[in-house]
Amino acid sequence: MMSSAKWSLVLFILGCFFQGCSKNPNDEPKNSAPIASFxxxxxxxxxxxxxxxxxxxxxxxxxxxxxxxxxxxxxxxxxxxxxxxxxxxxxxxxxxxxxxxxxxxxxxxxxxxxxxxxxxxxxNYAGAIELQWVAIAGGTFDMGDTFGDGQGWELPVHEVALDSFQISKYEVTNAQYAKFLNEYGSDQVKAGEFAGETMIFEYSRGVEKSDETWRPAPGYDNYPVIFVTWYGAFEFCSFYGFRLPTEAEWEYVARGGSMSNGYKYSGGDNPDAVAWYDANSDKQTHHVGTKAANEVQVYDMSGNVWEWCRDWFSNAGYISWPPSNPQGPEFGNFRVLRGGSNQIDEKFLRVCCRGSNYPTYFHNTFGFRCAR
Missing domain, CATH: 2.60.40.10 (Immunoglobulins)
Structure with a gap:
């Protein structure tokens, strides 16, 4: 029989064993805060x-x-x-x-x-490319329907003399116009003679507004801006110190300026080589500068989009125009559009073809380029 002394020793040893095996809550690792990084x-x-x-x-x-x-x-x-x-x-x-x-x-x-x-x-949004300019040497040319297959308002054929100027190599793009809208801070003319006039409307192949910021429609940065009114074209040019070309300047450049070869379309007699029009465009706008340039290395003056000019339009034709640097009629109801578009046939691509519309009007074939 085990003596009481031995039992005491056994109990002491077991006590020490179990005490050593038990966990002290204070010995457990504490949860620490996560480390943030990004x-x-x-x-x-x-x-x-x-x-x-x-x-x-x-x-x-x-x-x-x-x-x-x-x-x-x-x-x-x-x-x-x-x-x-x-x-x-x-x-x-x-x-x-x-x-x-x-x-x-x-x-x-x-x-x-x-x-x-x-x-x-x-x-600030800076995705737009800068305007590229072409210097146009002054000279004289015969303005109007020199081909004999146009409308009465393309007559009479008359000689025009122009001073030298510059014109943008390409039509103004969606990216460039979106940059303007964000810098200008409004889609309406803010001051001056045309204050309150709407400049542009959103369009799926044009410019779009999201969270108070204008951007080119995805994938259409360098397509010609469209759905722009004459007021929108005018104000863009004015904001950057440019101007719209006069109708006479526009036709002179379209014909190739002082280097003209007398082509019917701007850059050639084959419309497919120089223009986006209804026969080859799927009636949609295309990236600027993808057709051949004309004699002075300006693109898309036939087809792609109609281009607003500075002048008022008169369906009476070129009556009483001054022979040097004409500015068009003093007043009117319509502003001049030139160049034809992707939605009409080659007759409207002729360098002498004239179009027009209300300055408030907008369309998915209306754009512009600048002069200075």
Whole structure:
């Protein structure tokens, strides 16, 4: 029989054993706050840029990254713009140019959080290409229906003398016009003689407005701007210190200026080589400059879109026009359109063909180019 002393020793040993095997709550590892981390791509963009924010670099001692949740504050204004979510990669577009501080908060399964900030720089929309100019040497030419197959308002054929000037190599594009609208701050004329007049309307192959910012329709940056009124063409030119070409200047350039070869269409006698028109365009606008240039290296003066000119139109023809630098009638109801378009036949592509419409009118075949 075991003595009481031995039992005491056994109980002491067992007590020590069980005491050593038990866990002390204070010895367990504590949950620590997750570490927030993210980067932005790109860090510098403009109001057309979709910035991507990637928080997949967040970490936590207890939870895997997939278990962490994040939320975002895009403007550092003290309010969260998104709810907590498991997605770590998101995009955001800014409508106002500025340097923006972006806040990220990450949360683990225990409710602990961590935060991080970064800055992105947003510039004004700058996707438009600059206008390219062609210098046109002054000279004289016979203006009007020199081919004998036009309308009465293309007569009489008369000699015109012009001073030297410059004209834009291409029709004004959607990207260029969207840039103008964002810089101008309105789609209506803001001041002056034409204040309040509408300049342009949204269109699927033209320019579109989203979140107070104008942009080219996706994929149509360098297509000619359309759905633009005469007032919209005039104000664009005025805003940048340019002007619309006079009708006489327009025809002179379309004919090839002082280098003219006497072609019926601008750049040649084969319309398919120089123009987008109903027979080859699918009756849609096309990227500027994709047909052959004319003698002075100006593009699309036949076809693609009708182009607004400065002048009032008179269906009486060229009656009482001065022989030098004519500016057209002093008043009228319609403004001149030139060049034909993608939706009509080759008769309207002739360099002497005249069109017109109300200055308030817009269409998916109306555009323009600039002069100075």
């Amino acid at each position: 980067f932005a791509t790109p860090e510098i963009g403009d109001t057309s840029t979709d910035f991507q924010f990637d928080a997949s670099g967040c970490s936590d001692t207890q939870d895997p990254v997939s278990a962490l949740q994040v939320r975002w504050d895009w403007e550092n204004d003290g309010g969260w713009d998104t709810d907590f979510a498991a997605d770590k990669i998101v995009t955001h577009r800014y409508n106002v140019a500025d340097t923006w501080t972006v806040n990220l908060e990450v949360k683990d399964s225990g409710g602990l959080t961590g935060s991080a900030t970064r800055q992105v720089t947003v510039n």
